[in-house]
Amino acid sequence: MLATVTAAGEPRCAPVGALFVRGRWYVPTTAGSSRARTLAARPALSLSLAGDDSFAPADPAPAAGPTDPARRS
Numbered sequence: 001m002l003a004t005v006t007a008a009g010e011p012r013c014a015p016v017g018a019l020f021v022r023g024r025w026y027v028p029t030t031a032g033s034s035r036a037r038t039l040a041a042r043p044a045l046s047l048s049l050a051g052d053d054s055f056a057p058a059d060p061a062p063a064a065g066p067t068d069p070a071r072r073s
Helices: 034-041
Strands: 002-005 011-014 019-021 024-026
Touching (some): 002 034, 011 034
Antiparallel strands (some): 002 011
């Protein structure tokens, strides 16, 4: 879910797909879309994604610190 705010201060939420590549999130859209115009004018946003535990970045880097104890099997 992508949340943005219009020039009038109205919240807008829309379901989106997203890609995580080399440390950056990409949300596919077209340059002339309302979403693209809103983000160009006001880049603040909230992105919420739901999925299973098998999510991994497209270009994963080694963990820099200890692993989360809750994830250990």
